Amino acid sequence: MSLFASKAAPTSEKIRGGYYTPGAIARFLGDWVGAGGPRLLEPSCGDGAILRELARRSEQAVGVELDPGEATKARDACPGIDIVADDFFTWFEPKQRGAWDGVAGNPPFIRFQHWTEPTRAAAFDVMRSVGLRPTRLTNAWVPFVVASALAIRDGGRLGLVVPGEVMQVTYAAQLRAFLVDELSELTIVSFRDLVFDGILQEVVLLLGVRGRGPAQIKVVEATNLKSLPEATRLTMIPHAPALRHDKEKWTKYFLDPPQIEALREARADGGLTRLGEVADVDVGIVTGRNRFFVMRPSSGTARKVEEHLLPLVSKSAHLSGTRFSSRDLAALETDDAPCRLLAVEESTQLDEDDALQSYVRAGEAEHVHQGYKCSIRKRWWVVPSVWVPDAFLLRQIYDHPRLIANHAGAMSTDTVHRVRILNGVAATSVASASVNSATFAFAEVMGRSYGGGVLELEPREAEALPFPDASKLSDEHVEDVDRLVRAGRLLEAVSLVDRVLLIDHHGFSRELVRELRGTWARLRDRRLRRGRKQEVNLSATGATDTV
DSSP states (O other): OOSSOOOOOOOHHHHHTOOOOOHHHHHHHHHHHHTTOSOEEETTOTTSHHHHHHHTTOTTOEEEESSHHHHHHHHHHSTTSEEEESOHHHHOOGGGTTOEEEEEEOOOOOOGGGSOHHHHHHHHHHHHTTTOOOOTTOOTHHHHHHHHHHHEEEEEEEEEEEEGGGGTOGGGHHHHHHHHHHEEEEEEEEESSOOSTTOOOOEEEEEEEESSSSOEEEEEEESSGGGOOOGGGGGGSOOOOOOOTTTOOGGGGGSOHHHHHHHHHHHHOSSOEEHHHHEEEEOOBOOSOHHHHEEOHHHHHHHTOGGGEEEEEOSGGGOOTTEEOHHHHHHHHHTTOSOEEEOOOTTOOGGGOHHHHHHHHHHHHTTGGGSHHHHTSSSTTSOSOOOOOSEEEESEESSSOOEEEEOSOOEEBTTEEEEEEOSSOOHHHHHHHTOSHHHHHHHHHHSEEOTTSOEEOOHHHHHTSEEOOGGGSOHHHHHHHHHHHHTTOHHHHHHHHIIIIIIIITOOOHHHHHHHHHHHHHHHHHHHHHSSSOOOOHHHHTTTOOO
């Protein structure tokens, strides 16, 4: 058994981004897009699940598929239908633009590093042709959406399965603006439950009508595939209030109009600053192989490398309250938790330390040094960028954002962001000030949620969060917030900070604070329902708790 095993390699399905479309979605898209006319296109037809539904409605349907094996499956599933075994972006010449009555599909979810260069170059050329600027974060589904929209005529229909990321991630902001400009109508069908077997990816159905924008937008939320509405009923659903599409994420379409207005009012208020003006947020330490560099105290003793170990927070579960104290660290040590980082000084000579040399050789025997992050270092066993942060910020969030002052001089791996306080305010005050309805609500909108119910905040997103004046909290307030959070009485802590900072200092009305708290609860509970955690009870968490 390997002592330092790395994560499992991605499956071939994940690398090529191919996940088969459930029959209910294929039929729904066939109904929606098929109503646009006979010339129908499936740009990434895979095994033919969606194409088969288009073929039932038109003999003029065409499918394109890069993978030869999948193309063969599609031909077997759709006899008599033209299947083009080719790279869609190479095949997508100017003559295809505006040539189709409808386009339906489930584009591959392929990350930048898994693309072949010819495919990536052709896909990015399509994006650049309409003024979009792809980056290394651009996933394959983005240019597929762009090309699919360009392929349909005025009045033609678009129906695609895309990740829920389209609603929120920064790299899709250009795409959101493009769709608003190029479509006259846009309907987003989301699901409370996960609908693809075996993956935690949240998906939505992107349904559009080509025409002069800005698009009228509506959002329909189905519980699961059984409650997927009939395509003919979509025209009966009212449109959502218009958002400011140049800046606002579509996550807000899951909110009521008063909640959208509350977010706008809070952001426009001149009193709130941004977390980035109070603190720098940086990623945690990237070890290259946590199983080698993160150790339990007993392991460090057994290996005789204690002198090279530093205190560490390696899991979000190690953090409670709004401060991480020496007492908290001691409790982890008593439990023999993985709370040590192998942080060897650059000047250390390996041949002068037999115990360290033995441990390094054990890592090499299991090829730890061949991992990418380790292999690019001058000395693979010396972890770079080791410094003590003033505070920690959880990268992955379940119930609420968590900022924790570091009173134990600990490090953190990249599961936890490192924070430097900038303005001289105590880290405990900043951590306590983060426990408020405005910051919590904006985290739900500005972060990104995934199918497992987790909300993720990257450093740039965290620094953009609206933030109250932490200097106005007294020492007594700081102590009370830490005590309440540790005791699991979160809403009492939120109410305290809301009253002291948002209402008394910044002048927010109680109604505005209630709307912000309701926004946080609504978006939080929506994503948690999709995860494997127990569903949050709104009445128990006090979405309407007094402020």
